[in-house]
Amino acid sequence: MSTYLLLKQGTIHNAVTEEPFIADILVEGGKIKMIAPVLEGKLVNDAEVIDATGIDIYPGFVDAHCHLGLDGYAVGFAGEDFNELGDPVTPQLSAVDAINPQDETFRQAREGGVTCVSTGPGSSNVIGGTFCVIKTSGTRVDDMVVKEKSAMKVAFGENPKNCYKDKGVYSRMSVAAKLRETLQKAILYEKKLTAAGWPDETDYEKLPAYDAKLEAMLPVIRGEMPLKAHAHRADDIFTAIRIAKEFHLDLRIDHTTDGALIAEDLAKEGFPVAVGPSFGHATKYELKHKDFQTAATLDQAGCQVSIITDSPVIEERFLALCAGRAIYTGMDPFHALQAITINAAKHIGAEDRVGSIEEGKDADFVLVKGSPFAVDAEILYTIINGNVAYRREES
Numbered sequence: 001m002s003t004y005l006l007l008k009q010g011t012i013h014n015a016v017t018e019e020p021f022i023a024d025i026l027v028e029g030g031k032i033k034m035i036a037p038v039l040e041g042k043l044v045n046d047a048e049v050i051d052a053t054g055i056d057i058y059p060g061f062v063d064a065h066c067h068l069g070l071d072g073y074a075v076g077f078a079g080e081d082f083n084e085l086g087d088p089v090t091p092q093l094s095a096v097d098a099i100n101p102q103d104e105t106f107r108q109a110r111e112g113g114v115t116c117v118s119t120g121p122g123s124s125n126v127i128g129g130t131f132c133v134i135k136t137s138g139t140r141v142d143d144m145v146v147k148e149k150s151a152m153k154v155a156f157g158e159n160p161k162n163c164y165k166d167k168g169v170y171s172r173m174s175v176a177a178k179l180r181e182t183l184q185k186a187i188l189y190e191k192k193l194t195a196a197g198w199p200d201e202t203d204y205e206k207l208p209a210y211d212a213k214l215e216a217m218l219p220v221i222r223g224e225m226p227l228k229a230h231a232h233r234a235d236d237i238f239t240a241i242r243i244a245k246e247f248h249l250d251l252r253i254d255h256t257t258d259g260a261l262i263a264e265d266l267a268k269e270g271f272p273v274a275v276g277p278s279f280g281h282a283t284k285y286e287l288k289h290k291d292f293q294t295a296a297t298l299d300q301a302g303c304q305v306s307i308i309t310d311s312p313v314i315e316e317r318f319l320a321l322c323a324g325r326a327i328y329t330g331m332d333p334f335h336a337l338q339a340i341t342i343n344a345a346k347h348i349g350a351e352d353r354v355g356s357i358e359e360g361k362d363a364d365f366v367l368v369k370g371s372p373f374a375v376d377a378e379i380l381y382t383i384i385n386g387n388v389a390y391r392r393e394e395s
Contacts, residue, residue, distance in 0.1 A: 073103055
């Protein structure tokens with residue numbers, strides 16, 4: 001098999017420039033090596049060729065928030081590994097330890113053109129543990145990882161209240177207090193480590209006892225890892241922002257269901273927002289304003305917007321269709337593409353590798369006949385790291 005792949009004369013939507021253009025793309029070693037109107041020479045002659053004439057080429061779609069691989073398809077409790085219900089504060093948990101790449105949902109994701117996802121703990125806990133960023137192709141999660149610990153999941157609102165109302169988290173005040181308490185303890189823990197000379201000149205008599213929870217929070221308080229905040233209601237969104245400012249933390253706001261009500265404020269604050277899942281019934285009070293138009297409203301206000309499935313709430317393979325519904329309700333089509341490509345990649349801190357078609361980035365592509373945002377889209381190929389991960393069978 002050739003070490004080179006050539007996508008020949010496709011119509012490229014690179015998610016960087018609004019106007020598509022026709023060009024060749026040469027892939028080497030899983031990376032985009034060259035993009036040019038016409039590529040010639042030995043490397044091209046030695047390449048495996050996919051004739052993309054008349055076909056649209058998009059960056060692989062990126063989901064900035066889901067639970068792919070953590071909730072088994074048609075499995076039940078044995079496959080439910082996304083929520084830990086024994087303790088409201090579990091920052092030491094890591095999603096990578098529970099992902100099952102053999103789950104059916106990975107194949108479905110590739111069929112829908114989704115090549116990279118941010119997946120991790122659910123929203124039962126005030127602090128749930130770390131998300132990771134992975135590709136959707138592979139048999140061993142270690143080989144699929146883009147970022148093993150990409151964000152610390154925290155949750156506001158109804159979910160932690162409902163899950164822990166009998167265990168000391170009865171109100172929104174309790175949720176915020178638990179988060180503040182853990183952050184403050186982590187700050188003090190780091191000061192003790194520093195005072196003990198850790199790790200270079202350690203005075204073991206001064207060294208604090210190892211604490212897995214506080215250890216996991218150190219990258220957060222240092223600004224090396226963002227909080228990934230589950231927040232639907234407007235007041236919960238503002239609480240997340242208030243705490244982030246108080247502790248000088250990096251923040252990502254996920255779900256943002258009431259975003260249209262506070263769009264101007266969110267634009268001024270400048271934190272990236274992810275919107276969804278917007279299909280389906282409002283199963284609780286804080287979802288009553290969910291609407292595909294929210295993404296358009298936030299985008300028009302000037303926010304950096306991603307569109308998410310919260311898979312399995314919406315199946316991963318329908319990510320592009322969610323963007324299509326946002327377009328239907330008024331979102332600019334190019335911005336909707338960015339919401340499931342480069343904006344999503346920025347949201348999860350992986351924009352150096354995924355989210356756009358540019359030289360040097362990972363060779364993740366979706367080859368489509370027709371609009372990928374339509375229900376009748378024909379995804380012909382999904383390519384991940386330069387390898388064909390899905391090919392549409394001829395009927």
